[in-house]
Amino acid sequence: MKKYLILSLTFVGLLILNGCTDLTENVLDEASVAGLTDKQAADGNIAPVYARLPDLFLHTNYFAIQEISSDEAILPYRGGTDWGDNGIYMALHQHTSTSTDPNIRSTWLLLAQGISRSITALNTLPNINDGNVKVYMAEARGMRAYYNMLMLDLFGLAFGKDDPQGTSQILRGEQALDYVKSEFLAVEPDLLTTVGPGRLTKGAVWGLLARLYLNAAVYRDRYAATINFKAEDMDKVIEYTDKIINSGQYQLSKDYFSVFNSDNHDNKELIFAVDQRAELNGHNRLAYFSISGDQFPLPAFPAANGTDGPSITPDFYQSWATAYAPQDPTVDPRFFKQNWTIPADSCIAEANFNMNRGILRGQQYGLLRVNGAFVRCGANYRVGKLFHVTRNRPTLPVTFTEQVDFSVAGSNYNTGYRVLKYEFSKKSQSGRNLGDADIPIVRLADVYLMRAEAKLRKSNDAASALADVNTIRAARTNPAPALTAMNLDLLLRERGFELYWEMVRRTDQIRFGKYEGTWTEKTNADRQKRIFPIPQTAIDGASNLPGYLVQNPGY
Known part of the structure; x- marks a missing residue:
């Protein structure tokens, strides 16, 4: 039967x-x-x-x-x-x-x-x-x-x-590593290349195998004082990243933030992703999680706001500031995208309302809400300086500060630079539902960075690693300044610049031997x-x- x-x-x-x-x-x-x-x-x-x-x-x-x-x-x-x-x-x-x-x-x-x-x-x-x-x-x-x-x-x-x-x-250590590896290898021949990023494809498995081999040394000896990377593992990382890059199926996006737009399902940079299209019941939480409760991205929906969740640490911000000093980090198009320039008090048509993206600093401007409705000026919307009205602190400006910690002052609603990387769905009534942006699991920029890391770890081939990193930087509109040197510390920094908020940082820090370090409010x-x-x-x-x-x- x-x-x-x-x-x-x-x-x-x-x-x-x-x-x-x-x-x-x-x-x-x-x-x-x-x-x-x-x-x-x-x-x-x-x-x-x-x-x-x-x-x-x-x-x-x-x-x-x-x-x-x-x-x-x-x-x-x-x-x-x-x-x-x-x-x-x-x-x-x-x-x-x-x-x-x-x-x-x-x-x-x-x-x-x-x-x-x-x-x-x-x-x-x-x-x-x-x-x-x-x-x-x-x-x-x-x-x-x-x-x-x-x-x-x-x-x-x-x-x-x-x-x-x-x-x-229950499998642990080398046994678990070999099991996962063998399963990916067994299915690769029967997977398709034509079904898009929301399903497992050959390219997705190549990317996951590259990631698995890159972290293999960690998985073999989880608590090692020194992580010993094998040359044969790095060869496999290079092999599978080469397969993806040479396939011609994927492309680096000229607009960095388009990779995270609400219509990104067909973006050629995505190799494997969580399918978040609204008709498949996606959600908006990665868009609303970090921004203020007094930031409202959607004029059509006065209930769709942020939640004053996590911010970046001052340590992470300083990695950007130090890298580009004396210039501002905005010289890197991955740091911030300005979608509007407005006076302190002005009106804007609904079609032109599009929040800035990336890492948000300082005084924020946006839709003004009174008694649950946005202030209008004719057919348009009033935009001005924001205050923490929804938090019953109407005199506290929504001014994001670099400093944030677990002290009373450091935990206030305005502390910490915030992140709006994933675009709000235009259909979200509450800020929490109907998130159209697919969430990248493997994308082409990460593939280049994995290959660069494998080259450094295998033979300290800094020239080839630098070329891979600069390929990503040069691909973006208004490209970030090309780097002139490359080593493992610089590569970890580059992974932070490219992949922040994409759920790889803990794994990266462990692999690079930095997870036991000290940063804001953490000494363990x-x-x-x-x-x-x-x-x-x-x-x-x-x-x-x-x-x-x-x-x-x-x-």
Whole structure:
């Protein structure tokens, strides 16, 4: 009898919600899905494999634990009333998180669900007579590898499992690395090159393999005082990045911020991305998370505002300021894009209202809202100097300062330079829904930077690495000044300039030996904090198998 899993079942029967012991989903037989064509059944099996990605990349899940734990982002207890959350964001930043942290637990569960759904698809698709099954099987297996790759990076382990009713084998270190690697290699021949960035393609797997080999030394010896990179690993990074670059399928965008626009799904720089188009129920949280609660990007929707979340640290800002002194960092088009120049008090047509992008500093101007409605001047909108009205601090200007920390003064609503990298969807009624911008997982600029790093680590080929970095800089409209030298420290700085707010910073800092360093409000130098604690709920859920799921050292 054929067995189909349809999309409506994707939230049913996930024992993983209470632990990681049994990655199982319920499957309905064909009698329950009468009328489905084989194509619909095949589509209904692969869709859940990708369905958790938007939630995984939510601002309080993968973004928080990759960015706020690094030197790039900080989230204080805003005004003494917002984002306190029992200190979890302060703990993330200071590397003192515990196994009960809700954001870490949520990220774990989403990854486990992704693995579970991939296994279900792999066991159901072979029973469906549809021409897409072979490709879908490769995608499901590849996505299982991707979710396990994130598990390995974040928690130091991977789950090996094929039978939905079986118990996962827990893999660590070299064994986990080899497993993920072999799974990617197994599926690459059957993947397509023509389905866009929202699905796993050959290019996506090449990029993920390059990233896996680049971090292989870390994954083999997680707590090493000195990370020993193998030349053969770097050769593989170069091999797979060459495949992508030489394919001719991808292009660096002339407009840097177009890579993060709400219509970026067809942007040629994207290789693998979270499909965030509104019709697929994307969300806007990476757009609204950092900006002020008194910044309103959409004249049509007076409820769509920011949330005064994280800012960049002064340390990260100074990496820009020092690099370009005595010039302002705006000489680099990745730092800031000015979409308007307005007087202190003026009117603007709705069609011309488009917020500045990038790193936002100083006094902010925008739509003025009174009693829940924007102030109008005829058919246009009044734009002026903003104050923290929504925070009941109407005399405090929305003036973003460089300094931000966990002190009372440093935690105020105006502290810290903010980031608006991902464009607000023009359809978002609340600022939290209908986010059209696909979230990059692998893009071409990162591929060039990975290749540059591999060349430096393998043979200190600074000239070739410099050429790769300057290729990216030269590609942008009003290009950033070309660099004249290259080394690993400069390359880490360049990765920060190119990839900030893209959820790679923690992984980068670990690989470059900087994660135990000191920055704003963070002094913890414990190497055991390179990975996060396994959620206590997962350990408790596996308590029927003594010794099966062991907590990571240091927690």
